[in-house]
Amino acid sequence: MIQTRGLTKDFVVSSTETVHAVRGIDLDIAPGELVAVLGPNGAGKSTTMRMLTTLVRPTSGTATVAGVDVVADPATVRRHIGYVGQGNGAGHQQRAADELTMQGQVYGLDRISARRRTGELLDALDLTALARRKVSDLSGGQRRRLDVALGLVHAPRLLFLDEPTTGLDPHNRANLWEHIARLRAEHDMTIVLTTHYLDEADTMAERVVVVDHGQVIADDTADGLKRTLAGDRVVLTVAVPGTAGQVASIVGSLRGARDVTVTGDRVDARVADAGAAVPELVLAASATGTPLLEALAVRPTLDDVFLALTGRRLRDEGSRVTDIPTEETAA
Numbered sequence: 001m002i003q004t005r006g007l008t009k010d011f012v013v014s015s016t017e018t019v020h021a022v023r024g025i026d027l028d029i030a031p032g033e034l035v036a037v038l039g040p041n042g043a044g045k046s047t048t049m050r051m052l053t054t055l056v057r058p059t060s061g062t063a064t065v066a067g068v069d070v071v072a073d074p075a076t077v078r079r080h081i082g083y084v085g086q087g088n089g090a091g092h093q094q095r096a097a098d099e100l101t102m103q104g105q106v107y108g109l110d111r112i113s114a115r116r117r118t119g120e121l122l123d124a125l126d127l128t129a130l131a132r133r134k135v136s137d138l139s140g141g142q143r144r145r146l147d148v149a150l151g152l153v154h155a156p157r158l159l160f161l162d163e164p165t166t167g168l169d170p171h172n173r174a175n176l177w178e179h180i181a182r183l184r185a186e187h188d189m190t191i192v193l194t195t196h197y198l199d200e201a202d203t204m205a206e207r208v209v210v211v212d213h214g215q216v217i218a219d220d221t222a223d224g225l226k227r228t229l230a231g232d233r234v235v236l237t238v239a240v241p242g243t244a245g246q247v248a249s250i251v252g253s254l255r256g257a258r259d260v261t262v263t264g265d266r267v268d269a270r271v272a273d274a275g276a277a278v279p280e281l282v283l284a285a286s287a288t289g290t291p292l293l294e295a296l297a298v299r300p301t302l303d304d305v306f307l308a309l310t311g312r313r314l315r316d317e318g319s320r321v322t323d324i325p326t327e328e329t330a331a
């Protein structure tokens with residue numbers, strides 16, 4: 001559905017400054033996939049999406065979308081895709097239904113078909129009761145749903161969503177996701193989205209493409225990324241002060257354990273399977289007279305994956321990134 005080779009975009013800002021926003025991205029996305037593009041501010045996510053949606057012309061490299069070259073035939077590409085950008089596309093004084101009908105006509109539907117499509121989309125995105133409302137009177141979540149509806153007017157096979165849920169509260173985020181998931185299941189759409197929300201990429205996307213400094217630095221399922229790049233950890237607190245060194249040796253003898261560190265009464269280590277390691281360590285520590293006060297199995301997050309890849313935390317990069325609680329299980 002999407003194929004890029006060496007896709008590159010340089011923005012010449014001044015005679016002395018060129019921003020290398022996207023540096024040679026190779027990407028293959030199959031029909032029906034739901035792919036999240038994740039990365040810090042300025043990584044090149046939006047620029048990549050804007051090239052794929054024909055809004056920005058690549059400096060070099062190639063991209064085909066739905067089998068069509070984005071540079072050679074942008075008009076045909078646009079007929080196949082829906083694009084929901086970061087900003088709010090809808091006109092403020094228009095009524096929600098009129099905005100959708102107008103958009104349908106822009107895409108070549110006659111008035112009757114455009115009205116029918118408007119009805120379907122209002123229904124699909126739970127906006128029917130708000131059809132006569134002015135766009136400026138809609139709440140943030142309702143406007144974002146209208147944005148998605150606008151992107152779907154011409155029944156595209158491929159939908160691009162640039163930060164669809166940014167700025168929405170958790171309830172509205174969940175609600176928008178429900179709608180997107182249903183639309184996708186019903187119409188077998190391919191969806192590519194950018195997001196700052198690590199938990200969203202983790203739970204919603206089947207595939208996560210991590211972008212940093214204009215390049216793809218990892219591309220796998222969320223679980224695959226965690227397994228290969230971050231891995232489980234155990235965090236143990238000793239019950240008897242001064243016994244952390246002994247506990248560290250017990251942890252060190254566990255098969256697959258590495259990066260064992262001691263900080264005060266705490267021992268932290270990477271292990272193959274934290275869920276299995278915790279009870280084993282609790283028993284071993286107590287059998288050797290160095291019982292544990294607490295033993296935590298810590299599953300990695302996508303933030304840990306990003307840290308492993310770049311040495312930087314993704315969640316520190318911008319205020320829009322949510323604080324993701326680590327999945328921890330106390331023993």
Ligand SMILES: Nc1ncnc2c1ncn2[C@@H]1O[C@H](COP(=O)(O)OP(=O)(O)OP(=O)(O)O)[C@@H](O)[C@H]1O
Nearest residue numbers: 011013019021039040041042043044045046047048
């Ligand atoms: N029109 C432009 N002119 C000059 N520089 C640009 C332009 N558009 C983007 N850039 C620069 O290109 C780089 C990549 O920007 P881009 O918007 O693609 O990043 P992003 O990953 O989408 O970031 P964010 O998560 O903040 O939206 C940034 O350094 C940005 O400042």
